[in-house]
Amino acid sequence: MTHRVTSMLDTYPKDIEWVDKQKLAECIEACFECAQICTACADACLAEDMIAELTTCIRKNTDCADICVTTGSILSRQTGNNVEVIRAVVEACRVACKSCADECAQHADHHDHCRVCAEACRRCEQACADLLSSIG
Amino acid sequence: MTHRVTSMLDTYPKDIEWVDKQKLAECIEACFECAQICTACADACLAEDMIAELTTCIRKNTDCADICVTTGSILSRQTGNNVEVIRAVVEACRVACKSCADECAQHADHHDHCRVCAEACRRCEQACADLLSSIG
Amino acid sequence: MTHRVTSMLDTYPKDIEWVDKQKLAECIEACFECAQICTACADACLAEDMIAELTTCIRKNTDCADICVTTGSILSRQTGNNVEVIRAVVEACRVACKSCADECAQHADHHDHCRVCAEACRRCEQACADLLSSIG
Amino acid sequence: MTHRVTSMLDTYPKDIEWVDKQKLAECIEACFECAQICTACADACLAEDMIAELTTCIRKNTDCADICVTTGSILSRQTGNNVEVIRAVVEACRVACKSCADECAQHADHHDHCRVCAEACRRCEQACADLLSSIG
Numbered sequence: 001m002t003h004r005v006t007s008m009l010d011t012y013p014k015d016i017e018w019v020d021k022q023k024l025a026e027c028i029e030a031c032f033e034c035a036q037i038c039t040a041c042a043d044a045c046l047a048e049d050m051i052a053e054l055t056t057c058i059r060k061n062t063d064c065a066d067i068c069v070t071t072g073s074i075l076s077r078q079t080g081n082n083v084e085v086i087r088a089v090v091e092a093c094r095v096a097c098k099s100c101a102d103e104c105a106q107h108a109d110h111h112d113h114c115r116v117c118a119e120a121c122r123r124c125e126q127a128c129a130d131l132l133s134s135i136g
Numbered sequence: 137m138t139h140r141v142t143s144m145l146d147t148y149p150k151d152i153e154w155v156d157k158q159k160l161a162e163c164i165e166a167c168f169e170c171a172q173i174c175t176a177c178a179d180a181c182l183a184e185d186m187i188a189e190l191t192t193c194i195r196k197n198t199d200c201a202d203i204c205v206t207t208g209s210i211l212s213r214q215t216g217n218n219v220e221v222i223r224a225v226v227e228a229c230r231v232a233c234k235s236c237a238d239e240c241a242q243h244a245d246h247h248d249h250c251r252v253c254a255e256a257c258r259r260c261e262q263a264c265a266d267l268l269s270s271i272g
Numbered sequence: 273m274t275h276r277v278t279s280m281l282d283t284y285p286k287d288i289e290w291v292d293k294q295k296l297a298e299c300i301e302a303c304f305e306c307a308q309i310c311t312a313c314a315d316a317c318l319a320e321d322m323i324a325e326l327t328t329c330i331r332k333n334t335d336c337a338d339i340c341v342t343t344g345s346i347l348s349r350q351t352g353n354n355v356e357v358i359r360a361v362v363e364a365c366r367v368a369c370k371s372c373a374d375e376c377a378q379h380a381d382h383h384d385h386c387r388v389c390a391e392a393c394r395r396c397e398q399a400c401a402d403l404l405s406s407i408g
Numbered sequence: 409m410t411h412r413v414t415s416m417l418d419t420y421p422k423d424i425e426w427v428d429k430q431k432l433a434e435c436i437e438a439c440f441e442c443a444q445i446c447t448a449c450a451d452a453c454l455a456e457d458m459i460a461e462l463t464t465c466i467r468k469n470t471d472c473a474d475i476c477v478t479t480g481s482i483l484s485r486q487t488g489n490n491v492e493v494i495r496a497v498v499e500a501c502r503v504a505c506k507s508c509a510d511e512c513a514q515h516a517d518h519h520d521h522c523r524v525c526a527e528a529c530r531r532c533e534q535a536c537a538d539l540l541s542s543i544g
Contacts, residue, residue: 004524005444008525010520012451037416
């Protein structure tokens, strides 16, 4: 998908100057991937026998999925200047990804979906951190 | 809707202790209301003759709608402890509502939808600020 | 909220002729209310001791919440002619609300959140059906 | 992303028997890709000089993005039996992608973002149609 996110950024009719386009594309891609995986992880937790021990994980997965879709969508827009909002949303996304990664990592040895999800959350946490440091 | 948000909070099977329930209900209600109104305002701007002067408004409306739905949904969940994430998301919502309210207020004299939208954004900005100060 | 949905529809700069505005406002309101309540019901199910018996309910709640937000947002837009899409989306929303109402109704005697949620889903199912029959 | 969607499906703790997993993974991937591209196309249209001729395109892009995220999320869940809802939602997504592809195709010669978006919508329309015919 990163290739297609980048292709789409290249079609924007004006210059994109507020951000490094490669870091932006990577963050958008990481957000949508993390949203999909967190949604699937919450659902896979529901199908585990030990579901009662996974309710915090389900909650953090679901919150993380919601904020990742919103962040990926907001970052996909370039019109107008909304950098102050972007900064706050990407920071919220970074916090949500870290929180979900920390939780899923605790279950990674027992549940493959939590292992894959922890990895996706770490990638998205890092992509958000990288984007934030590049926009100052 | 606030009455129904409150009724639903009252059915939660455990105690809700991390937050003042009335402030929580008001913020959830304000988020969904603001999301609906921002979505309608972006669309009404598209139908204005002077649309070319409203593109920043449309962008801010749409970003604000996205973050408001996410915030209203996250605040509707009580299971697990996700207060750190909540704090960051509500702060992002507050910033987005302020940004959109400031923009819409500039068009309020010419466009009724911007006037109504600025009011909804101010209510949601305030509800987010009140919730944040109550959770410390 | 219905009052505010209606106020916002009244600010749209062109005539709204594809639909009865009162039925439209009621359906938008029902969609956002149902989304909030389904999100809260899924979360309340997670906090029940008998969670293992509620996994289908959680799944249907979450799917219903997602489609209700999307339907409420799409119905909030009037620009362009997208009636064919609206018809398919409102029909999907009606089906999801019926499915979730049927499921929650089975748990209504034991869980107040399922009782409240079944009622909200029935209202939204009916609002979607009324809107569909009015647009032909 | 398809590889990761598939990896995640493979971690689901029970058998997935209601659907061909490869077609499911392709449809989930197409939905999230189409959502991202439609969101970017709506925004790119806002930055065009001829924006007044692109308002229907923006509306269809935005509706399509909303329904694609919802469809991709619902398809990412396997717990419980919600096939009737899935069928209605994927059908709505197919209709929205067709409608948006038809509209964007009309602007493809003038705007690269509409050309890329029409292609993504066609892929998603086809992925939805393939999934629908496989689930009967």
